Amino acid sequence: MVIETQGLTKRYGRVVAVEGLELRIEAGEVYGLLGPNGSGKTTTILMLLGLTEPSAGQVRVLGLDPVREPLSLKRQVGYLPDSVGFYGEMTAWENLSYIARLNGLPPALAKARMERVLERMGLAEVAHRPVGAFSRGMRQRLGLAEVLLKEPKVVILDEPTLGLDPEAAQEFLKMIQSLKSEGITVLLSSHLLHQVQAICDRVGLFHKGRLVLEGRVEELAQRVLGGAYRIRLEATPLQGLAERLQALPEVSRVQAEAQGLRLEATQDIRPQVARAVLEAGAALQSLVLEQPSLDEVYARYFQEVRHAA
Amino acid sequence: MQRSSTSRRREGSPWTGLWAVFFKEMADHLSSTRMRILEVLILLSAVGAVYAGAQTLRQTISEDPFLLLRVFTAAQDPLPSFVAFLSFFLPLAAIALGFDAINGEYNRNTLSRILAQPIYRDALLWGKFLAGLATIALILLALFLLVVGLSLIFLGVPPSSEEVARALLFLLATLAYTGVWLGIALVTSVLFRSAATSALAAIAVWLFFALFWGIIAQLLAQAVAPFDPFDPESELRQTEALLAFSRLSPNTLYAEAIQALLNPGVRSLGPVLISQLEGALLGSPLPLGQSFLLAWPQLTGLIALTIGLFAVAYVLFQRREVRA
Numbered sequence: 001m002v003i004e005t006q007g008l009t010k011r012y013g014r015v016v017a018v019e020g021l022e023l024r025i026e027a028g029e030v031y032g033l034l035g036p037n038g039s040g041k042t043t044t045i046l047m048l049l050g051l052t053e054p055s056a057g058q059v060r061v062l063g064l065d066p067v068r069e070p071l072s073l074k075r076q077v078g079y080l081p082d083s084v085g086f087y088g089e090m091t092a093w094e095n096l097s098y099i100a101r102l103n104g105l106p107p108a109l110a111k112a113r114m115e116r117v118l119e120r121m122g123l124a125e126v127a128h129r130p131v132g133a134f135s136r137g138m139r140q141r142l143g144l145a146e147v148l149l150k151e152p153k154v155v156i157l158d159e160p161t162l163g164l165d166p167e168a169a170q171e172f173l174k175m176i177q178s179l180k181s182e183g184i185t186v187l188l189s190s191h192l193l194h195q196v197q198a199i200c201d202r203v204g205l206f207h208k209g210r211l212v213l214e215g216r217v218e219e220l221a222q223r224v225l226g227g228a229y230r231i232r233l234e235a236t237p238l239q240g241l242a243e244r245l246q247a248l249p250e251v252s253r254v255q256a257e258a259q260g261l262r263l264e265a266t267q268d269i270r271p272q273v274a275r276a277v278l279e280a281g282a283a284l285q286s287l288v289l290e291q292p293s294l295d296e297v298y299a300r301y302f303q304e305v306r307h308a309a
Numbered sequence: 310m311q312r313s314s315t316s317r318r319r320e321g322s323p324w325t326g327l328w329a330v331f332f333k334e335m336a337d338h339l340s341s342t343r344m345r346i347l348e349v350l351i352l353l354s355a356v357g358a359v360y361a362g363a364q365t366l367r368q369t370i371s372e373d374p375f376l377l378l379r380v381f382t383a384a385q386d387p388l389p390s391f392v393a394f395l396s397f398f399l400p401l402a403a404i405a406l407g408f409d410a411i412n413g414e415y416n417r418n419t420l421s422r423i424l425a426q427p428i429y430r431d432a433l434l435w436g437k438f439l440a441g442l443a444t445i446a447l448i449l450l451a452l453f454l455l456v457v458g459l460s461l462i463f464l465g466v467p468p469s470s471e472e473v474a475r476a477l478l479f480l481l482a483t484l485a486y487t488g489v490w491l492g493i494a495l496v497t498s499v500l501f502r503s504a505a506t507s508a509l510a511a512i513a514v515w516l517f518f519a520l521f522w523g524i525i526a527q528l529l530a531q532a533v534a535p536f537d538p539f540d541p542e543s544e545l546r547q548t549e550a551l552l553a554f555s556r557l558s559p560n561t562l563y564a565e566a567i568q569a570l571l572n573p574g575v576r577s578l579g580p581v582l583i584s585q586l587e588g589a590l591l592g593s594p595l596p597l598g599q600s601f602l603l604a605w606p607q608l609t610g611l612i613a614l615t616i617g618l619f620a621v622a623y624v625l626f627q628r629r630e631v632r633a
Binding site for chain 2: 042043046049051052068069070071072073074075077078079080081083084085086087088098099101102103104143146
C-alpha cells in the first residue's frame with residue numbers, strides 16, 4: 001500500500017474541509033481524486049504531503065508519517081500544485097537547478113537528470129529562456145519535469161489539466177500515463193471528470209469533504225447508472241416509440257431528447273432496438289452505444305442523494 | 310496501520326537546504342534592479358558626505374587623534390554626516406530587500422512547490438533572512454572600504470589600529486541595526502499577502518520610529534514622571550523616563566551605540582550628575598574596551614530585537630497555511 005489514510009479529517013475553524021477520509025492506493029496505480037472545486041481535494045493532497053497538519057486521523061505515504069518524517073517522504077514524492085508558479089526572471093534550467101539543490105542532488109547527477117527530464121518534456125530547446133515567457137502548457141510541462149527530477153516513487157498532481165487547451169491537456173495526460181509504465185504511483189485530482197477518466201485506474205469522487213464513491217469507472221457507472229449500457233437513437237417519427245422500447249425486457253429507462261431517445265439497458269441491445277423501431281414503421285437515423293461518463297455518474301449520484309433526502 | 314511508537318520529534322535537520330535557499334536569494338538580491346537603485350543611492354550620498362566631511366577636517370588634521378572616526382561623523386552644513394546617511398538609508402534598504410520575502414513566493418505560486426521539496430520551512434525563512442543580511446553586509450563592507458580609501462586620499466593620514474577596531478565595531482552595530490529592519494520587513498511579508506501593503510506597513514513602522522516616537526516618548530515621560538518645579542529630582546526622573554522610553558526605538562539604540570563607539574570622548578549615554586564627574590579628565594578619550602562596554606547594552610538590545618523579530622516571523626510563518 002503506497003498511500004493509506006484512516007479517518008483523515010481537516011477542519012478550518014468550524015468548516016470541515018475533509019472528513020473521515022479512508023483512502024488506500026496501491027503501488028503502480030493511477031488514482032483520480034475527483035470532485036467539484038472546494039470539495040476537499042487539495043486539502044487532502046496537502047495533508048498527504050505534510051504541508052498542512054490533519055485535525056484528526058492518520059496518514060501513511062510509503063509507510064512514512066508526513067508530519068513526523070517529511071524529509072524522507074518529500075524526497076520520494078513529487079508534487080505538482082494546481083497553479084504552478086516559477087521564478088519568471090530565471091530560466092527553466094535555473095529553476096530546475098534550484099530544485100535539484102534543494103533536493104541535495106550532487107551537481108553532476110543533477111545536470112544529467114535535468115537534461116533528461118527537459119528532453120522528455122520537450123523543453124530542451126527553451127531550457128535557457130526565462131520562464132516568464134512560457135505558455136501555460138510549457139509551465140505545466142516544466143512542473144512535471146521538476147517532479148521527475150527527483151525520480152519519485154509517487155507523483156501527486158493537483159488539477160494537472162486546468163487551464164490547458166484540449167490538445168495540450170490530452171498531451172499532458174499522455175505524459176502522466178507514461179509514468180504508470182515506469183511503476184510510478186500517480187494520484188491526481190481534477191474537477192474535469194471526463195478529461196481524466198480515461199487514464200485513471202480507479203477514481204474517488206469527493207463531495208463536501210467526503211469520499212462518496214470509489215472504484216473503477218465502469219464499476220461506478222454500473223453501480224450508479226443501473227444499466228451500464230446507454231443507447232442513443234434518432235428516428236422519425238418518434239411518436240409511440242418510447243412506449244414500444246420501454247416494453248423491451250432489457251430496457252430499464254427511456255428518456256426523450258430533442259432529436260431522439262436515450263435508453264438505458266442491462267445489455268447491448270442495439271439489434272433489438274433497431275428491429276423495434278423498424279417494426280413501428282419509423283425511419284432509423286442513428287443508433288449509438290454511449291460510453292458511460294463520470295460526469296453523468298456524478299450528476300446522477302447527487303440527483304439521487306437529493307431525491308432521497 | 311499502527312501509531313508510530315517513535316518520538317514525536319521531527320526527523321532530520323531544519324537546516325537541510327538552507328544554503329541552496331541562501332545562495333539563490335543572494336543571487337536574486339545582487340542582480341535585482343532594486344539593489345542597483347539602492348547601491349547608487351547609498352554610494353552617492355556616502356561619497357558626498359565623506360567628501361564634505363573631509364573638506365572640514367582638512368583644516369584641523371593635526372589636532373585630532375581619531376581622524377578616521379571624524380570622517381564618519383563630521384557633517385558640513387547642507388549635507389549630513391556619513392553615519393546620519395547610513396541610519397537613514399539602511400532601514401530603507403533592509404525593507405526593500407525583505408518586504409516581499411514570503412508573500413512574493415505566495416504571489417508567484419512558488420511556495421507550495423518549494424515546500425514540497427525535502428526541506429523544512431525553517432530553511433526557507435533562515436535562508437532568506439541570512440541572504441538579506443549578507444547582502445547588506447556586503448554593501449556595508451564595500452562602502453566602508455570606500456570611505457576609508459577616500460579619507461586616506463583626501464586627508465593622507467593612515468588610521469590607527471584602534472580606529473580600525475572602532476570602525477569595525479561600528480560596522481557590526483550597523484549590521485545589527487539593519488537586521489532589526491530586515492526582521493520587521495520579514496514579519497510584514499508574512500503578515501500581509503500583498504507586497505505593496507507589506508512594504509507600506511514596514512515603511513510606516515520606520516516612519517513611526519524615525520519621526521513620531523521621539524514626540525510620543527516625551528509625552529509618555531511627562532505622563533509617567535511629571536515635572537515639579539519645586540523638586541529638582543523630578544527633572545532627573547523625567548529625563549530618565551524619557552531615555553527609557555526612547556530606547557524602545559531601534560533608532561535610539563543605534564544612535565547611542567555608534568555615539569559611544571565612534572566618539573571615544575563619550576563617557577556616558579545618560580544624564581551625568583556633577584558629583585559623578587569628580588576627578589574625571591574631561592575630553593580625554595576612553596580606551597576601546599570601555600567604549601565597547603558603554604555600547605554593549607545597546608548592541609545586545611539591537612541583536613535581541615533582531616532575533617525577537619525573526620522569531621515572530623518564524624512563528625507566524627510556521628502557522629501559515631500553504632494554500633492561498
